[in-house]
Amino acid sequence: MSDAPWNEGLFNRFERLVEITVCGVRFSMPENNNLLRGFQYAKADALMRGNYCWNGDCINCIVWIDHPEGKSKGLACRTEAVSDMTISAVSDDLRIDLMLNRAE
Ligand code: FES
Secondary structure (H helix, E strand, O other), X not given: OOOOOOOOOOOOOOOXXXXXXXXXXXXXXXXXXXXXXXXXXXXXXXXXXXXXXXOOOOXXXXXXXXXXXXXXXXXXXXXXXXXXXXXXEEOHHHHHHXXXXXXX
């Protein structure tokens, strides 16, 4: 059995955590990693059980990102986590796994 920690090699190298807001809830996640890895960092158990392909095929990780000029839709597994990012809506899979309330 290996003595390596469970997350060794899972995350891209990072120096600090960034704060993002998802449906009004603040999350701390590693910079230089995509949002789905960041959610895994924040809620490891839930994301490990989730139904995610991690490669852009399943679209179970859709997020709606707020920008000054409007919203854009993206995949959490393909979008880098950026400090102060605001996500206003997420897929049903992410909403359940992250234990977020449905947007009204
Ligand atoms: S996890 Fe499947 S598309 Fe992102």
